[in-house]
Amino acid sequence: MNLPRAILTRPGSRSVARGTRWVFAGQVARWEGEPQAGDLVEVLDPAGQTLAFAYANRKVQIVLRVLYSPAAGARYPEGVPDERIELARKLDRAWTRRRGLKLDSDAVRLVWSEADALPGMVCDRYADVVVVQFLTAGAERRRDWVIAWLGAHLKPRGIYERSLGPGRSREGLPPRLGWIWLPAGAPEPEPVVSIQEGPLRFRVGLAAGQKTGFYLDQRAARRLLREQRLRGSVLDCFSYTGGFAVSAAHAGAERVVAVDSSGPALELLAANAALNGFAGRMLPVRARVFAYLTQAAERGEIFQAVILDPPAFARNRAQRSRALAGYRELHRRAAQLLEPGGLLLTCSCSHAITPRDLKASVLAGVRDAGRRLRLRRVFGPDADHPVKPQVPESRYLTCLLARID
Numbered sequence: 001m002n003l004p005r006a007i008l009t010r011p012g013s014r015s016v017a018r019g020t021r022w023v024f025a026g027q028v029a030r031w032e033g034e035p036q037a038g039d040l041v042e043v044l045d046p047a048g049q050t051l052a053f054a055y056a057n058r059k060v061q062i063v064l065r066v067l068y069s070p071a072a073g074a075r076y077p078e079g080v081p082d083e084r085i086e087l088a089r090k091l092d093r094a095w096t097r098r099r100g101l102k103l104d105s106d107a108v109r110l111v112w113s114e115a116d117a118l119p120g121m122v123c124d125r126y127a128d129v130v131v132v133q134f135l136t137a138g139a140e141r142r143r144d145w146v147i148a149w150l151g152a153h154l155k156p157r158g159i160y161e162r163s164l165g166p167g168r169s170r171e172g173l174p175p176r177l178g179w180i181w182l183p184a185g186a187p188e189p190e191p192v193v194s195i196q197e198g199p200l201r202f203r204v205g206l207a208a209g210q211k212t213g214f215y216l217d218q219r220a221a222r223r224l225l226r227e228q229r230l231r232g233s234v235l236d237c238f239s240y241t242g243g244f245a246v247s248a249a250h251a252g253a254e255r256v257v258a259v260d261s262s263g264p265a266l267e268l269l270a271a272n273a274a275l276n277g278f279a280g281r282m283l284p285v286r287a288r289v290f291a292y293l294t295q296a297a298e299r300g301e302i303f304q305a306v307i308l309d310p311p312a313f314a315r316n317r318a319q320r321s322r323a324l325a326g327y328r329e330l331h332r333r334a335a336q337l338l339e340p341g342g343l344l345l346t347c348s349c350s351h352a353i354t355p356r357d358l359k360a361s362v363l364a365g366v367r368d369a370g371r372r373l374r375l376r377r378v379f380g381p382d383a384d385h386p387v388k389p390q391v392p393e394s395r396y397l398t399c400l401l402a403r404i405d
Contacts, residue, residue, distance in 0.1 A: 002033075003033070003039075003040055003041055003042045003053075003080055004031065004032060004033030004034065004035040004039060004041045004042070004056070005031070005032040005033060005041065005042045005043075005044055006023070006028050006031055006032075006035075006041050006042070006043050006044070006054070006056065006063075006064055007028070007029050007030050007031075007032065007044050007045075007046065007048075008023065008027055008028055008029060008043060008044065008045060008046070008051070009026075009027050009028070009029045009046070010045075010046055011027065012024075012027025012028065012029075013045035013046060013051060015027065016043060016051045016052055016066065016069075017045075017051060018390060019069075019388075019389075019390030019391075020066075020390055020391070021065060021066045021114040021117070021119060021390070021391050022062045022064070022065060022066075022114075022393075023043070023054065023062070023063060023064035023065075023066070024061055024062060024063065025058075025061060025063045028063060028064070029046065031058075035056040035058070036056075037056070037057040037058075037059060037137035037138075037171070037172060038055055038056070038057065038136075038137035038138045038140060038141035039055060039056055039141075040053055040054070040055055040056075040067070040080070040081075040083065041053065041054055041055065041056045041064060042080070043064060043066070051069070052066045052067075052068060052069040053066070053067055053068040053069075053080065053081055054066045054067055054068075054138075055067055055119075055136075055137070055138030055141070056138075057136065057137045057138065057171055057172075059171070059172055060170055060171060065114070065119035065120065065136065065138055066117075066119070067081075067086070067117070067118075067119065067138070068081045068086055083142070083145070084145060087118075087142060087145055087146065087149070088145075088149055090116065090117055090118055091111070091118075091146065091149050091150075091153070092153075093116075094110060094111050094112075094116045094118070095110060095153065095154075097386075098110055098384055101382075101383050101384055103219070103382060103383075103384060104197065104198045104219075104223065105195065105196060105197040105198070105219060106125075106126075106127045106195055106196050107124065107125065107126045107127065107195040107196075107197065107204075107214065107216055108124070108125050108216070108384045109122075109123070109124050109216050109217070109384040109385055110123040110124060110125055110130070110154075110384075111123035112384075112385055112386060112394070113135075113394075114388070114391045114393065114394060115385070115386045115387065115388050115391055115394040116386070118139075119136065119138065119139065120134060120135045120136030120137075120138055120139030120140075121133070121134060121135075121139045121142075121146060122135070122212065123146075123150065124212045124213075124216055125154065125156070126193045126195050126204055126206075126212075126213065126214070127193055127194065127195050127196075128156055128157040128193075129156055129157055129158055129159075129160060129193045129206070130150050130154060130156045130158075130159045130160070131159075131160045131161075131162055131206060131212040131213060132146070132147070132150070132159060132160070132161050132162070132163075132180075133161070133162055133163050133164075133212065134146075134161070134163045134168075134176075135163065135165065135167050135168050135171070136167070136168075136171050136173075137171045137172065137173060140163075140171075140173055147159060147180060147181050150181070151181045155183075156181075157182075157183070157186075157189065158179055158181065158182045158183075158186070158188075158189060159179070159180055159181035159182075160178070160179055160180070160191060160206045161176050161177065161178060161179075161180045162176075162177060162206065162212055162213070163175065163176040163177070164176075164177060177207065178191075178207075179191070191205065191206040191207040192204065192205050192206065193206065193213075195214070197219065197222065197243075198222075198223060198226060199226075199250065200226075200246055200247065200250060200276050201272075201275050201276060202214065202241070202242070202243065202246070202272050202275070203241075203268060203271055203272055203275065204241075205241070205264075205268055208264060209240070209241065209264075209265060209268075210240060214241065214243065215240065215243055215309075216382075216384070216385075217349075217381040217382075217385050217397050218243060218244070218309065218347070218381070218397075218399075219381070219382045220379060220380070220381060220382045220399070221244070221309075221345065221347065221379075221399045222243050222244060222247040223247075224345075224377070224379075224401060225244060225247045225248060225251060225307070225345060226247045226250050226251050227251070228251050228305070228343060229251065229252060230248055230251040230252040230253040230304060230305055230343075231252055231253065231254060231304060232253070232254055232255070232303070232304045233253070233254070233255045233256075233257065233301075233302075233303045233304060234248040234253040234255070234256045234257070234303055234304060234305045234306075234307070235256075235257050235259070235296075235303045235305070235306045235307065235334075235337060236248060236256060236257065236258045236259065236307045237259050237289045237292075237293070237306070237307060237308050237309070237310070237334070238259070238260060238289055238308065238309045238310045238311065239258035239259055239260045239265070239266070239269055239284075239307075239309075240260060240262075240265050240269070240309075241265050241268040241269050241272060242258065242268070242269035242270075242272040242273060242282075244307045244309060244345075245258040245269060245273065245282060245307075246269075246272050246273055246276050246278060246282075248305065248307065249273065249276070249278035249281050249282065250276070250278070253281065253304070253305070254281060255281055255283065256273075256278075256281055256282050256283065257283045257285055257303075258282060258283065258284050258285065259285045259286075259287050259289055259292050260284075260285075260286065260287075260289075261286065261287065261288055261289075262286075263286055266284040266285075266286055269282070269284055270282065270284055289310070289330075290329075290330070290333065293330075293333035293334060293336075293337065294333060296337055297333065297336045297337060301337060302337060302338070302339050303337050303338060303339065303342065304338075304339055304342055304343065305338075305342060305343035305344070305345070306334045306337060306338055306342070306343075306344055306345075307345045307346075308330060308331070308334055308344075308345070308346040308347065309346075309347045309349075310330065310347075310348075310349075311349070312348075312349050312350040313326045313327060313348070313350055313353070315350070315352070316352055317352045319352065320352050320353065320357070323350060323352070323353060324353070324357060324360075324361050327348065327353070327358065327361035327362070327365065328361045328364045328365040328368065329365065330365065331344075331346065331361065331362045331364075331365025331366055331369075332365040332366070332368040332369045333365075333369075334346075334365075335365060335366045335368075335369035335371045335404055336369050338371070338404045340404075340405055341403055341404070341405060342403070342404050343401070343402075343403060343404075344362075344366075344373075344400075344401070344402045344403070344404050345399070345400070345401050346358075346362060346399070346400050346402075347397065347398065347399045347400070348397070348398045349396055349397050350396065351392065351393045351394075351395060351396035353398065354398070355378055355398045358378075358398045358400060359375070359378065359400065362400055362402070366404060371404050371405060372404070372405040373402050373403070373404060373405075374402060374403040374404075374405065375400070375401075375402050376401045376402055376403060377400070377401040378398065378399070378400050378401075379398075379399050379401075380395065380397050380398060380399065381397050385397070
């Protein structure tokens with residue numbers, strides 16, 4: 001079997017040899033053959049030695065995403081990988097790693113794109129339902145194999161697809177949303193599932209909302225929040241469907257103000273509060289967070305704790321400076337609302353923002369408010385969202401817990 005080939009520049013070759021999974025257009029010296037979007041391509045160094053096998057899409061900036069990197073000197077029996085076998089091995093490894101984790105939830109990330117050497121693929125299990133995303137042309141081409149493996153090995157009640165977003169559009173792919181696998185003869189269920197996390201229950205809407213329906217990557221932060229001794233009022237900004245707000249109520253908060261701009265998200269937040277017996281302590285507010293923080297300061301409101309979990313302020317390094325200015329202003333406004341010794345839990349989900357960046361912007365914003373910060377902890381997601389040093393994009397979430405004097 002002869003595959004199209006991509007011969008890399010020397011810098012590109014060194015990058016792939018170090019374990020980088022992305023190859024940009026400028027790192028390819030020349031192409032041999034005309035690969036179609038999603039085709040498997042042999043990747044070679046300038047001397048003609050095979051470095052890896054990747055799938056290609058020459059219509060986007062990331063033209064190659066590495067799928068297979070044979071060990072030095074090793075060759076596949078037929079000269080190229082048997083994709084069905086190799087994909088099954090990768091899925092087996094990803095699932096085995098997650099089964100070995102001691103998580104306090106029946107919702108878990110099963111496949112995390114490049115971090116599991118399955119670029120463009122995301123797979124989450126919510127109790128007995130699996131939700132998948134195929135976000136690149138290469139992932140889309142291997143979609144049926146992955147779905148078949150998930151159905152056979154996990155035996156879920158159903159598999160739901162949420163392949164949406166601008167990244168997929170850039171790859172030339174249409175959106176996909178809905179049930180794509182059900183056991184033979186099973187009726188199509190409602191796209192809502194109930195999950196357990198520690199002592200709490202949450203209803204997750206699969207058809208709308210963010211990511212695959214719930215922020216599984218914030219499990220560690222919610223666990224840490226539940227361990228705090230809260231009282232009085234807590235402000236949860238960018239609250240979405242209530243993961244943090246309900247956790248704050250469980251930690252003892254007598255009143256939780258949950259602010260989000262999405263009406264449907266706040267409706268599900270209210271349902272999740274009621275599900276856990278906290279309806280009387282929850283105050284959902286539909287508003288833009290920056291405006292609400294200003295108005296709350298003008299009213300003289302004070303909170304024991306403020307939680308900030310905004311959407312990504314920077315999608316790439318070019319947006320970094322503007323994002324840092326936004327984080328600084330956000331934390332200035334939040335610090336104004338905290339009582340002395342109040343708790344600040346803040347997060348950044350931008351891979352272009354490093355932990356050092358976030359700490360610096362929080363410190364600057366707190367100082368701008370005339371307050372002082374006592375840093376308690378900096379951390380990321382739970383172990384089901386692995387971080388690989390060779391894949392810097394896998395380190396995207398930073399959380400910071402501090403006291404504000």
